[in-house]
Amino acid sequence: QVQLVQSGPEMKKPGTSVKVSCKTSGYTFTTYSITWVRQAPGQGLEWMGRIHTYSGNTNYEQKFQGRVTLTTDTSTQTAYMELRSLKSDDTAVYYCAREGGKGDLGSHWGQGTLVTVSS
Amino acid sequence: QTVVTQEPSLTVSPGGTVTLTCASNAGAVTSGNYPNWFQQKPGQPPRAVIYSTSNKHSWTPARFSGSLLGGKAALTLSGVQPEDEAEYYCLLFYDGAVVFGGGTKLTV
Numbered sequence: 001q002v003q004l005v006q007s008g009p010e011m012k013k014p015g016t017s018v019k020v021s022c023k024t025s026g027y028t029f030t031t032y033s034i035t036w037v038r039q040a041p042g043q044g045l046e047w048m049g050r051i052h053t054y055s056g057n058t059n060y061e062q063k064f065q066g067r068v069t070l071t072t073d074t075s076t077q078t079a080y081m082e083l084r085s086l087k088s089d090d091t092a093v094y095y096c097a098r099e100g101g102k103g104d105l106g107s108h109w110g111q112g113t114l115v116t117v118s119s
Numbered sequence: 120q121t122v123v124t125q126e127p128s129l130t131v132s133p134g135g136t137v138t139l140t141c142a143s144n145a146g147a148v149t150s151g152n153y154p155n156w157f158q159q160k161p162g163q164p165p166r167a168v169i170y171s172t173s174n175k176h177s178w179t180p181a182r183f184s185g186s187l188l189g190g191k192a193a194l195t196l197s198g199v200q201p202e203d204e205a206e207y208y209c210l211l212f213y214d215g216a217v218v219f220g221g222g223t224k225l226t227v
Contacts, residue, residue, distance in 0.1 A: 037219075047218065103153035
């Protein structure tokens with residue numbers, strides 16, 4: 001079955017970077033795009049960007065342009081999200097999600113990774 | 120900046136019917152925005168229930184249905200069950216970018 005397993009919680013200082021991984025299994029990795037979404041404590045879902053796993057092409061939410069980089073390692077079927085210049089309001093649960101067929105923009109989700117930014 | 124708006128909260132009695140909507144300040148929502156709906160319970164990741172306006176996933180209960188209604192995307196729950204109590208988020212696609220609605224807290 002399709003599974004997305006994310007890396008563990010992170011504690012970071014302001015100004016540093018974090019890299020969250022999303023290891024996939026149960027399907028051909030390069031068939032579907034991976035989307036990244038975050039959720040601050042008690043808040044709603046916020047789309048960060050997506051990566052087309054076949055081509056490596058990316059789309060980023062304008063708010064995160066220049067601060068986030070999405071990558072993949074096809075040999076390990078893993079997607080990565082790196083966020084730089086962390087601020088306290090980047091404290092959130094970060095999710096990866098696998099897209100599906102046309103118009104399916106997040107059928108399978110990882111369990112989430114809590115990133116806490118605090119001095 | 121595109122803003123997607125949902126009802127902040129709705130209440131429905133068990134066995135009743137409720138419709139959640141998803142509007143955009145960019146104009147009428149169409150099938151080209153590929154509306155998706157997600158259910159999220161506390162402490163859990165979102166779970167997809169509807170994609171591309173009205174398509175159900177294999178795990179989506181039959182009582183959930185999606186549509187376009189008066190320029191908005193809509194999610195209708197018919198015969199609501201207590202386990203449907205959750206936060207529901209819509210998602211719209213815009214030319215390579217994606218925007219989530221603010222969520223609707225559904226109380227049963």
